[in-house]
Amino acid sequence: MHESATASHVLDFLARRLWSTTGRRVDLAGEHRWLDAPTTTAPTVADGWVTDAASRWGAALVEERDTGLIADLSVFDRPPGSTGRDDLGFSAAALQPAIRDFYQRTAGWRVEVWTEWRPPYGIGGSLISALYGRRVHQLALPVRPLEVSRGMDSRVVRFVGADGASLGSAWLRTLRRTGEFVFSGLYRPIDLPGYAAPMLNVNFPLQHQNLQAYLRPETQPDGSLVLHSGAGRFGDPGTYILITDRGPTVVRVPLHERFTCWTDEEGVLRTDHELKLGRGTALRLHYKLEPRR
Template structure:
């Protein structure tokens, strides 16, 4: 007899197959081709499998490993990485060097649903386990960056694993890269969170603010626009765009401290806000 958790996972994948559309990851929807987990519990082995898929290996998580090899990979009409504050660029290009303190605040309307998702999926599969209570992040987050290299040794993505410092519990494990959507005039920041037989993906459009900060956002749109997608790869591949929208504002405050305001919305309603204080290690 299948375990209750297996039935839950199978049921959720069937739901997304029914509500999504058939996609061809080797053809027209290649932009949705992203890593998956080989097991229900998401560990770090997916990064090596993704590197092997590109004919390469994972690099050393050294002191200068970053989410992107250079912010210039996002350059295009309306975006010039040279206009960013040096601290903002350094965080994305040398992420390992930065220490994070986190505060979280849930909307009372969405907190019960977030708690259910966290208990039934997030903590069990060790993925997308958003902190539900302020004390869970009181001691901050630890992070580990593992470059994913192709056969030429070039970074095609970076695996970023974040854990709660107080408990060691995994929160996120995702592949970060730059990827251009169909018909787009420049690259978006692409984040893929592997799951068993699928993944959750987010495409975020970058903008430089007037003070040299970085704004990453996903708004309402059509299939193929910036936004959030769920991909289920079970014999045939299906994908659904979901009404989940995010914004990240990475900026330097008047005291010279690098901070990030992160908002996650369901439709137009704000579900959760997170605030990060980022400090460069000595």
């Protein structure tokens, strides 16, 4: 057991060194402040980073029955075309009511999920989950459909600053069948340089590093919601890995996501999540979201 743990820590260290040597130095206190997000010094993530982040920010932790990921979705409002010709814009008021309620009162909703790994990515997903995700209690993407057969339990904890403003929310998701952590992340609006309105920043803390996604929200004509990132330059919406143990270094990785959230013909709120590695679709997830009784 001890030898296995030592080998795992060595692999983690080598992975960080690889990212550090291929990344670019950033100034988290200056022009790259938008990348400043929680990490952890512990080899196991779970929910330990939450109290550390609250202490660092001087924030209070608030956990209520209807705590949401975003205090008010209107913070993302922007007119069509503001980030390019293909940009439909965002209007919180135009969203289907259930979508707005879910994001602003997330803890009051129950989550069911189905997964589908596309070949050959499922092999890599199994290795990552077995050798990394389950060990560190973070990013443990379900590989087998029966792992999520009983759904996920979730907690939402909001960080509230001294002035009463929301600094973001931690969404902690565990498998209902086993209690194991699947995702533990920070959700908050963040301004990217050169963009007129904030993007949704989803940050997953890891030991001396983190994985961050910046997603552009768009309101569709039927009131559904799309959150997406794609290929682009440094500073554009996308996925980044930040390494902090030898001076902050960041790498933009070719991991692209698309969430489509809508209400079906029976009034049930659903979300499709597509994750691409480069141009290939690696994973698809489908969520069924229902208010808690």
